[in-house]
Amino acid sequence: MLHETLIPFYECKNILVDAYFPARVEHIEERIFLIRDKLKTSYTGNIEHMPWDELINLFVESKKALERRDHWKSLTATEVLASMFYNPSFYISRREHEINLESIRRMYLLFYNRFLSVANDCAPKRVWGKLAYNNIEVYIDDEKSIIYTKLFKADGKFHAEVRKLLGIIQDT
Amino acid sequence: MKLFDYLKLIWVNKKGRVGFLITIFFILLATVGPLVVPKPDVTTINPKMEFLPPQLNNPYYILGTGPIGDSILGDIVWGAPFILEVSFLAGLFTTLIGIAVGLTAGYLGGTIDTVLMSVNDIVMTMPSLILVLILATSIRSTNPFILAGILSISGWTGLARSIRSQMLLMKQMPYVEVSKVLGLGSGHIIFREVMPNLGSYIGIHFIFNVEGALYAAVGLYFLGVLPVNKFNWGILINNALASGAIYGTRAIWYLLFPSIAVVLFMTGLILFSYGIDEISNPRLRKVAA
Numbered sequence: 001m002l003h004e005t006l007i008p009f010y011e012c013k014n015i016l017v018d019a020y021f022p023a024r025v026e027h028i029e030e031r032i033f034l035i036r037d038k039l040k041t042s043y044t045g046n047i048e049h050m051p052w053d054e055l056i057n058l059f060v061e062s063k064k065a066l067e068r069r070d071h072w073k074s075l076t077a078t079e080v081l082a083s084m085f086y087n088p089s090f091y092i093s094r095r096e097h098e099i100n101l102e103s104i105r106r107m108y109l110l111f112y113n114r115f116l117s118v119a120n121d122c123a124p125k126r127v128w129g130k131l132a133y134n135n136i137e138v139y140i141d142d143e144k145s146i147i148y149t150k151l152f153k154a155d156g157k158f159h160a161e162v163r164k165l166l167g168i169i170q171d172t
Numbered sequence: 173m174k175l176f177d178y179l180k181l182i183w184v185n186k187k188g189r190v191g192f193l194i195t196i197f198f199i200l201l202a203t204v205g206p207l208v209v210p211k212p213d214v215t216t217i218n219p220k221m222e223f224l225p226p227q228l229n230n231p232y233y234i235l236g237t238g239p240i241g242d243s244i245l246g247d248i249v250w251g252a253p254f255i256l257e258v259s260f261l262a263g264l265f266t267t268l269i270g271i272a273v274g275l276t277a278g279y280l281g282g283t284i285d286t287v288l289m290s291v292n293d294i295v296m297t298m299p300s301l302i303l304v305l306i307l308a309t310s311i312r313s314t315n316p317f318i319l320a321g322i323l324s325i326s327g328w329t330g331l332a333r334s335i336r337s338q339m340l341l342m343k344q345m346p347y348v349e350v351s352k353v354l355g356l357g358s359g360h361i362i363f364r365e366v367m368p369n370l371g372s373y374i375g376i377h378f379i380f381n382v383e384g385a386l387y388a389a390v391g392l393y394f395l396g397v398l399p400v401n402k403f404n405w406g407i408l409i410n411n412a413l414a415s416g417a418i419y420g421t422r423a424i425w426y427l428l429f430p431s432i433a434v435v436l437f438m439t440g441l442i443l444f445s446y447g448i449d450e451i452s453n454p455r456l457r458k459v460a461a
């Protein structure tokens with residue numbers, strides 16, 4: 001069964017920004033995934049757009065949270081000794097997880113910086129797009145959205161909001 | 173970050189600064205040293221010159237003399253280029269192998285990834301010195317490139333794993349759509365954001381490998397596993413011990429100063445790597461800048 005509704009977006013140059021879900025995600029750093037390219041079909045919906053300034057502030061808040069995040073742990077003497085006398089690879093294998101998190105952080109920050117520089121210099125236009133869910137995947141504008149599906153599966157708050165919006169009572 | 177900015181950060185960090193200065197000192201010792209300090213070749217052996225303690229009135233013999241009256245300072249200075257050459261080459265080889273294996277496994281995936289990572293895991297569990305000892309006794313070469321190749325046999329594994337993990341991360345992330353909308357290509361993200369992030373870690377990995385290769389190279393010569401090389405810190409230590417230095421004979425200086433050179437260089441590298449590790453922390457980097 002396909003559940004669908006119209007959700008508000010802002011069109012800013014060639015970027016489409018979700019004007020409903022940014023305030024409804026658990027992992028705020030993932031707000032950047034709520035942008036996409038322009039819609040093919042235009043609709044007029046009932047759900048009001050969140051004010052543009054408020055929306056931008058949410059993105060700024062996410063960026064600041066990322067800037068504050070720090071995964072770094074001090075190097076222990078044991079790590080240094082094992083790296084020198086046992087196997088030099090010991091050090092980097094212990095740091096692997098931290099490196100991955102830092103790479104993701106840098107990538108997200110790059111996206112936020114790029115988006116905010118575009119957003120600060122555009123006149124946003126209000127549009128609506130179709131959000132649909134077929135019990136397996138989430139669709140935007142009749143196309144399967146990898147990002148919305150991922151958020152639906154991984155982000156509890158987003159999951160609950162989508163279900164509430166689409167009027168889905170229980171999992172089928 | 174530009175190289176000059178990075179050097180500034182290293183300078184601000186106390187450990188990094190001391191380590192950097194010691195490392196530079198040894199690099200200068202190996203490059204400029206042989207131009208300044210005469211080669212300790214002895215044509216006529218004078219028994220009165222054997223195992224002299226430090227001679228403060230003669231700079232050439234300031235660290236004393238060896239078993240044939242050779243200057244210990246000269247031995248250390250003329251032994252430095254080979255040790256540094258082998259150590260830095262081993263560090264370089266290890267880093268390049270790690271990057272190549274990691275990129276290949278992560279990018280190609282599938283069977284190649286499985287095979288490469290299986291080899292990686294087997295090598296990772298092996299203690300490097302034992303592996304190096306077996307290979308060095310079998311090959312017995314004094315060619316610095318071959319020796320560096322032997323010494324870099326096991327150090328690449330962690331780096332390969334980490335680079336592979338970054339490649340997989342990039343493949344799995346749902347960022348493609350967002351990066352396309354924002355006009356950023358995958359190449360830009362991998363080479364301008366992800367790889368520079370690995371820079372510090374690759375640098376530290378390189379230094380640890382130089383350290384490992386240094387102590388392995390000195391150790392192999394000390395153990396007599398490799399063919400005799402006239403100017404080598406390991407052989408100096410071996411000769412000193414053979415002359416009874418450990419029992420407090422006059423050969424003590426011949427044992428002490430080459431050992432200090434090895435320990436000091438390793439300490440410098442350790443402090444340098446500690447310093448780089450500390451400034452790898454984005455928050456500390458921001459504060460220092």
